[in-house]
Amino acid sequence: MAKIIDGKVISKQIKDELKEKVAGLREEGKEIGMAVIQVGNDPASSVYVGNKKKACEYIGIRSESYELPEETSQEELLALIDRLNRDDAVHGILVQLPVPEQIDEDTVIKAISPKKDVDGFHPESVGALSIGQKGFVSCTPAGIIQLLKRSGIEIEGKECVVVGRSNIVGKPMALLLLRENGTVTITHSRTKNLKDVCKRADILVAAVGRPKMIDASYVKEGAVVIDVGIHRNENNKLCGDVDFESVEQVASAITPVPGGVGPMTIAMLMHNCVEAAVMFDE
Numbered sequence: 616m617a618k619i620i621d622g623k624v625i626s627k628q629i630k631d632e633l634k635e636k637v638a639g640l641r642e643e644g645k646e647i648g649m650a651v652i653q654v655g656n657d658p659a660s661s662v663y664v665g666n667k668k669k670a671c672e673y674i675g676i677r678s679e680s681y682e683l684p685e686e687t688s689q690e691e692l693l694a695l696i697d698r699l700n701r702d703d704a705v706h707g708i709l710v711q712l713p714v715p716e717q718i719d720e721d722t723v724i725k726a727i728s729p730k731k732d733v734d735g736f737h738p739e740s741v742g743a744l745s746i747g748q749k750g751f752v753s754c755t756p757a758g759i760i761q762l763l764k765r766s767g768i769e770i771e772g773k774e775c776v777v778v779g780r781s782n783i784v785g786k787p788m789a790l791l792l793l794r795e796n797g798t799v800t801i802t803h804s805r806t807k808n809l810k811d812v813c814k815r816a817d818i819l820v821a822a823v824g825r826p827k828m829i830d831a832s833y834v835k836e837g838a839v840v841i842d843v844g845i846h847r848n849e850n851n852k853l854c855g856d857v858d859f860e861s862v863e864q865v866a867s868a869i870t871p872v873p874g875g876v877g878p879m880t881i882a883m884l885m886h887n888c889v890e891a892a893v894m895f896d897e
């Protein structure tokens with residue numbers, strides 16, 4: 616039976632470490648500020664934004680929130696981002712995605728200063744990751760590396776297979792595993808013999824966006840399985856991209872949904888915000 620990798624416990628550890636660091640910075644006279652922008656009032660986005668503000672409060676980061684109406688124009692949003700880019704009291708800027716259709720997501724992402732890009736979505740941040748320079752890393756994959764490291768799972772030399780190649784999960788995940796000296800394969804909807812490829816993995820990351828698709832037939836005995844997916848099943852219960860019940864019989868370690876990767880995303884967002892206050896300030 617697989618060991619459960621507990622994202623709630625590990626994310627709490629990270630948040631507590633950050634809380635201490637933030638208290639130390641405050642003693643040196645440095646207060647960390649994060650701006651959280653939401654356009655419109657999509658209920659799921661409101662929940663995410665609320666959780667992010669709560670995490671800021673817990674850690675001691677000052678959060679400024681901007682709740683803009685649904686009909687906000689792109690120019691208005693860009694003007695706000697421009698003002699926040701120039702505000703020294705704001706170290707991180709987060710625009711909750713998705714934005715309404717009159718606003719182009721890529722333009723908004725590019726407008727945020729790479730020095731305040733705590734989501735790690737700016738092309739400069741992505742480029743820095745791919746050539747090994749300093750910059751922010753997308754929070755979900757960064758959180759997965761922490762889950763592995765803090766669970767004592769070695770990445771170096773391991774066969775790592777990532778299912779999914781999105782810009783926010785699959786691709787940065789693969790780059791991070793490579794940075795940790797894993798031997799990395801990225802798979803996607805056009806991959807041939809997906810099961811065979813997945814079965815090679817010592818570490819298998821499922822970011823495919825299909826409920827319970829990865830069952831035991833995709834998993835090598837003793838593999839570590841990380842489930843990024845979040846879905847609601849027919850009974851309105853959360854489930855992931857991995858069929859937990861069958862995979863836990865063959866894996867050596869597995870993340871549950873909920874309580875695995877999910878809580879790590881916000882913890883790493885907080886980590887990035889603290890980094891923003893020190894990384895570019897030397």
Ligand code: NDP
Pocket residue numbers: 755778779780781782783784785802803804805806809822823824825843844845846856876877880
């Ligand atoms: P996307 O839909 O952007 O990407 C899914 C990827 O899976 C694509 O690369 C796609 O391939 C690939 N794929 C789809 N079907 C198959 C298939 N049958 N076989 C092989 N590959 C396939 O999703 P995201 O990366 O944004 O998210 C993935 C999951 O993670 C979702 O469930 C999402 O809700 C969840 N998520 C969870 C987060 C968290 O905090 N826990 C944060 C972000 C996402 P192709 O490129 O060829 O189309």
